[in-house]
Amino acid sequence: xxxxxxxxxxxxxxxxxxxxxxxxxxxxxxxxxxxxxxxxxxxxxxxxxxxxxxxxxxxxxxxx
Numbered sequence: 302x303x304x305x306x307x308x309x310x311x312x313x314x315x316x317x318x319x320x321x322x323x324x325x326x327x328x329x330x331x332x333x334x335x336x337x338x339x340x341x342x343x344x345x346x347x348x349x350x351x352x353x354x355x356x357x358x359x360x361x362x363x364x365x
Contacts, residue, residue, distance in 0.1 A: 304353055304357075306319060307353050307354055310357075311360065315354055315361070318354055319354045319358070322351045322354065325347055326344065326348065327328065329343060329347060340352050346347060
């Protein structure tokens, strides 16, 4: 996800996106452990998206 797409979201959309990404991360972690996933890079990209979302969420909280 691009950073501009995340910045355009409101707080509720950010929280929903973070919850979805976290559940995907758990599933990917189990798939990696079970050696069912060939592309480990997906997990890194997912973690980066979560970090970006948390950063923007914190920035929204600091502005209020």
